[in-house]
Amino acid sequence: MSTIKNLKPNVSWVQLETTQEDWDDATPELLQNFAVQLHLVRAFEEEVLNLAGQKLINGPAHSSIGQEGGAVGSCVPLTPADQVNGSHRGHHQFLAKVFGYVQPTGFSVDDELSPEVVDVLYRSLAEIAGLKDGYCKGRGGSMHLQWKEAGAMGTNAIVGGAVPFATGFAWADKHAGTDAAAVTYFGDGAANIGSVLEAFNLAAAWKLPTLFFIENNQYAVSTTVEEATGESRLSGRGQGFGIRSWRVDGQDTLAVYLATQQALEHMRAGEGPAIIEADTYRYFHQNGPFPGSAFGYRSKDEEQGWRDRDPIALVEAHLERRGIATREQLDSLAGRIKEVMTEVGSRIVEPDASGRPGKLQIKQSLWPSTDFIDIGIRGEAPEFTGDVKEWGDFAEDELEKRKFVDVVAAVMDRRMETDDSVIVLGEDVHKLSGGSRGATKGLAEKYPGRVLGTPISEAAFTGLGGGIALDGRYYPVIELMYADFLWVAADQLFNQIGKARHMFGGEHDMPLILRIKIGTSTGYGSQHSMDPAGILATSVGWRIIAPSTAIDYVGLLNTAMRTKDPVAVLEHDADLYKTEGLAPKDLDYELPLGKAAVRREGSGVTVISYLSMVKRALDAVEESGIDGEVIDLRWLDRASIDWDTLEASIRKTNRVVIVEQGAQGTSYGAWLADAIQQRLFDWLDAPVARVHGGEASPSISKALEEAANATTADIVAALKAF
Structure with missing residues (x-):
């Protein structure tokens, strides 16, 4: 007869609930900071919906009204060095992180808003309206908000698409020896996305300080959590990956704050990632100014039940109970903030050209120039000042006969030797004498901690590389074992890495190498033999090099790594790796960009x-x-x-x-x-x-x-x- 033994997870999974003692222990400064930020986010979102209702916002307006507590509670404990990214519904998280950057001492209910805070409100609203004064110069709109200097690394229109990037930020933090952490916000719908689960695993395996913040607002558009998953308590996923997890009431700003403090303490101590699930509710539909009940998938009673637990009302009740602020002070605070938002909104509109009374339009002077459409897809070409040295220009003693694949490893060795920021990652690159074909031979032994053998999870590790590139402190070189695996990692490569520079305004670099092995003529069949050149060439943001000789491999790769762009390096396995030919002894040799x-x-x-x-x-x-x-x-x-x-x-x-x-x-x-x-x-x-x-x-x-x-x-x- 078999025996049954109950297994226990290796990590804790807890539900944190506040008591009145917690609210009594919270400092007056903290509670006032909560109240002001909650009102700022609420008033901002109401103005967004006001403009959307007048059809002045192009595209969707995913408001966070009702969900402010999770954003404010989780961002207040962060430092400027901590980085966040998020999803299409990310205005509140962006604002909360940026408020902490421009006013790190917090807010008081009686203070007037500083010019810096008003500027944040204006630039954020301008971005959502698609205007040149926005943080991304109007390219990002509602779904792509970024201010890198403030640690707001970008919100994202692809459900779950931003999550792997956050592991890259966290890797950079850890490798740099800091105690900073990365927070990635996503919803209940994204909790079922494969790249999100891959990121859970990678962060846990490498003990990366990544906080996976699940904003469970109960609906993925109109589909309930219970319909979409067998375990609706989404923080329970953490146990399967060995990630310590918290579940909190997302309407309770203090509960979120306390859980985030505990998660940050865990991560800053080097214990790896954490998950927080905040149960919350969006008062309005997926996008726009109408409630979900207007579309028939929610009841008015359900909506009212959540409104009765409004995060602003909860904080204000404790401010009044403890005598920190009076009702008059709080009403005055709300009124002043609404006045500021009305004024900010008026700065981007003007009377409609039709002359109809009360009809408004976006100020024509604020639209970005149409000449800006393709600016910033990629960076400037690196300057090439020397003479172009081709094969016939080398002296005999400047060349040596080498196997092509050995040259691949040798030039990367040289780049890692001369630049401590270069790291290499991919499947098995740290073992097997240089990976599956020897293209990273000797690197793991020579550069410990900089050659990372990844799990078989292309979406996770290419996204991690993208996050490292966006962070900017390190230069990732990713090996993709076969070109066909582009499709496995397609969202991260094409929607995220390739578009990142342009969609966030065109100013930040995305330095990254993607080495792609082409398995033609190796007998590996339909799913390992693709030539990816055509796919890459029709995808925005990527540069592509295709070296046909060992000499060219050295010259092209060295130039590619100076472009500050994502560059795909095409490498033929059977047709080139095994061949022998002349290679330059000078592994710093370069060829000019764009020269056939x-x-x-x-x-x-x-x-x-x-x-x-x-x-x-x-x-x-x-x-x-x-x-x-x-x-x-x-x-x-x-x-x-x-x-x-x-x-x-x-x-x-x-x-x-x-x-x-x-x-x-x-x-x-x-x-x-x-x-x-x-x-x-x-x-x-x-x-x-x-x-x-x-x-x-x-x-x-x-x-x-x-x-x-x-x-x-x-x-x-x-x-x-x-």
Whole structure:
């Protein structure tokens, strides 16, 4: 007969409830600070809904009315060094963190608002209205609020999308030897997102000081927590990951404050992450100025029940009970703050051009210039002052014969040796003599603590790298074991990392390297053989390098790491890693950004390619007998294409063949062919020809794998077709 043994979790999970003694122990200064901030957030949100109701806010307005207690209670204990990020419903958390930055001594119920606080209200409202005076110059709007200097690292429109970044902030805090912590706010809906759960695990495994603050407002749009999960007490998730957790009444600002203090003490002591679940309620619908009951998924009685436990009323009741403030003082406070918000709101509107009485419009002078639309997608190109040194310019003693993959490891060794901020992370990069193929050989032993072997959780560790890049103290180099795993980490790579600089105003750097192994011709089949160039090139914010030689790998990587942008580095496994060739002894060698290489001069046709297909293109030109000019692109992103070299060649040859190895559906050449025909149509004597793989992804069968990818013979056929 089997026996049953009850297992106990390794961490505590508690519900914290305040008593009157707690309220009596709270200092008058603390309670007044609560009251003022709660009123500030409430009045701000009411003005947002006022503007939204007049259709003056473009896009959604996710108000936090009713949920102020969780934001204020959790932000008041934070220091300026602590960082926060959040979700689409994040006005209250942004404001509470920023108030603590501009007025660290707190607020008194009788004091007038300082110019700095009024400026926060104005710039926040301007941002939500999409105006140039906003923190993100109008690009962020309601869902993307950021002020890095204040530790407000950005709110996020993707449910759960911001959470992995917070682990990156926390990693940077811990690695820098500080006791700062990162707080990431998300709702009950996001608690079911895979990247959030991956972030739980990564933070717990590495003991990162990350506070996962679950703002459980009972509804994901109209779906209840009970409908969406089998355990509606969402803080219970912490036990499965070994994360200490608290559950509190989110309407009780003091309870949230005390729980946050305990969580911060736990994290600052080096004990790892924490979870706080605050049960709360949004008084209005998912967005806009109407209650949920207007849409039929909540009752008016339910809404009134939560309003009866309003966080502002609760704090004010204790202020009155203890004689800290009178009803008249509190009413005066509320009135003064509403007057300020009315004045702030009036600064962004003017009478409507139609002249209709009472009709308003956004002040035309406050809109950002349309010329600003593409500014700040990426940073400035690094200055290159030396002569361009290509393969033929090296002296014999400046080169040595090395395996390509060994050069990959060697140049990263050099970068880590010269820059203590560089870290490497990815699956197995710290073991197996340099990961799955040896591309990080020797780094873990030489740089302890800076080579991080991650769990198999691409969304978590790419997001962590994105958070490190946004934080700015360290330079993350992420290895993605196979290119197909881009899809696993797609939100973090494309919605988060790639867009971060531009959507938050275009001023902060996002320095990051994403090394991507391409598994073509390795027998790994449909889910490990993708060429990602086409996908990356059509995704905003990424630079892309595609080194076809070991010399180029050194020169391009070194330049890429000076761009302050996210850069994808494409590395062919079977076709390049195992090859031997000449490499520079000088591992600081650089090539200029956006400069292609003419590998063979010719006048009959321009053959454009990248990575291992460059060699096949050269072989095909010789085999065909056609005088082809072969151009190795090297830089593949739209901003870095060498149009000068391409145009000079095409004007000479009047014919183009674009050569790539991968599948037709994710083709890089499709957009490039279109761009060439738009730019250089008058110089073309024939349509741009393209050589690419088949429609299907490569299969594991060797015969089918070879048939799926473009070959030298395919290039020869395309050349002879002219």
